[in-house]
Amino acid sequence: MSVKSTLLIAMGQDAIFLNNIINDIFNSREEDISVKSWIRPWESSRNNNLSIKGLSYEEILEIIIDRMYILVNIFLEIMRVTPKKPKTLQPSRYSLGTAVQLFYKHFCEILADKMKTEKIACEKSINLHISDKNTQTEITTLTVCDSCNCAVTCIKRLLRSLKNEEQAKLKCQIFDITQFGCMLKVTSSIEESLHNLFTNLLKKDNDITRKMEICESLKKKLEEKDIKITIMEEEIDSLKRMLQKGSQKLFKLNDEKKQLSDNLSFKISTIDTLEQTINSLKGDLNESTNETEKLKCINGIMRKNVDSSIELLSKSATIFEEKIAKMNQEHETIKLILMQYEKSLLYLNVKLGKIAKHFAKIEIKLEGIIRDTNTNGKEENVNNLKQKLIDIRVNGSK
Incomplete structure (x- = not known):
């Protein structure tokens, strides 16, 4: 199998694959998507039975470009990313280059937003792991009794009534006097609160490890997506190059089409002249047929004469043959006589x-x-x- 035939088969499979994707999109969506074809704008862009048998390389390439054009415009119609410019008329249908450019721009925006949200989530999980929180949270609050509360308020009022120097002197004494009593009262509640705090910290530690694993997987996914983005950019560049080549080939094909149309008009004029000559030849043919009929009649008469003359000649020939036979016999006898005479x-x-x-x-x-x-x-x-x-x-x- 040659390279050209292999390439032709691969391009045909690509065209059928793109057509199947377009049909799946049309069948999966409830709302109607109005996208016009690139090759035939007056026909529907949906083609359920795409046949590529007997098509040339250029025709299959045109079908692939048409299917890609329809697919990109379907994506744009679904995303609704038509740029709204004030006081300007929006085009009813985009060219292939404009559609690809809009699709790529919107794809980059979606990818940037997704990367931004993933980055924010990752930073939040890291900050949650690093941040230093107070032990007295809403869940693990220390339950203070009424007597301790009253003692604390009385001490605060007493300190406020005193001067600054006296506050500094009495501060340590008051702390020493009140701390032991308070600690004795709240020991049981502290133990329970510490147990709850330990369990909550253990849960949060597990959550943090799980979120760190999620962050690592997200980082890997981001790296994979970066690789995919680079691959897609390369594919888009290759598609752009293919589109440029296709446009050049299309321009050449249009020139060839013009030349063929000129040749067709010339051939049509030659056909008209040939028809005129054929009509004149038909008249000549009718005349010649009449002459041939006359000649056939003459030929029949002459053939009868020839047949009669042939019969006469055949009779005379038989007579001559008999005479020749007799003369041969006489010649033989003369030969014998001559031989005897010679002897x-x-x-x-x-x-x-x-x-x-x-x-x-x-x-x-x-x-x-x-x-x-x-x-x-x-x-x-x-x-x-x-x-x-x-x-x-x-x-x-x-």
């Missing part, structure tokens, strides 16, 4: 050769006789012999 010629040539040799011998003898006759003076006999010899040659050549 006879060979035989005659052999005979002629023998006769020529015989005549050559006779000529030699005649020449000897002629010479003898020339010497004897018998010319007439010689001429007769020569004439006979010529006649013999002529007859031999024939």
Whole structure:
């Protein structure tokens, strides 16, 4: 599987996941949320059956941007964080960048408020653990009897009536005199109060340890939230970069769309011209069909003539074949005659050769006789012999 196909599958799963989240939000809330789509503002933003089969990379990317835009606007509608500016018209629908900016701003405010409240709670628990409180609290009050109260008031009145010097002198004596009596009376109540105080301090110590553990867990949660915030900031930055790339791709796609529309108009004009040419060609075709019908009639007539001529030619061909067969037979007989003639010629040539040799011998003898006759003076006999010899040659050549 290639990288492009894997990326296409992952993007399709992301689009379906975002669409399911939007449908869950719409189904879980009772009040109606009016959020318009980014790709098709005239249609509903809810899409229960999102199909991504057969879609290209750019179309799936547009669907993801549309689902993110709807999701951010739903969050803004739920939080109701539309900035109210006096004497300005609020936009009916935000762009994707403005919606993300408002959502991030409100998210940071909520996070800061939550961190502030958690910090205050943690400081209160720490101060509660460190603070030094009086032992005589509302719960563990020392119960003073009526006699002690009366004695204390009498002593106070006595001290007020005396001068400052006398107060300083008598102060220690009065304290020594009254302290023992008072302590004897309140010993039982002090013991009970100390027991109650110990139990309350033990409870508070347990509460403080529990709250310290809660503070530690809150600190860990705050650290985790800080990490999540940094991760979300990085994701938001990556989303911003993706949105910038998507806007650039969208700009390119719009340019390509314009070019395609121009090409479409050009092709429509060419189609119109082609339709005109087709109509003219249809007229020519009708004329040609009429001509072809005429030619078919002529062709039928000519075919009949050709068939009749073919029949005549086939008959004449059979006649010629019979004549050729006869001529072949005659040719064979002539060949046999020629072969016999050649044999006879060979035989005659052999005979002629023998006769020529015989005549050559006779000529030699005649020449000897002629010479003898020339010497004897018998010319007439010689001429007769020569004439006979010529006649013999002529007859031999024939």
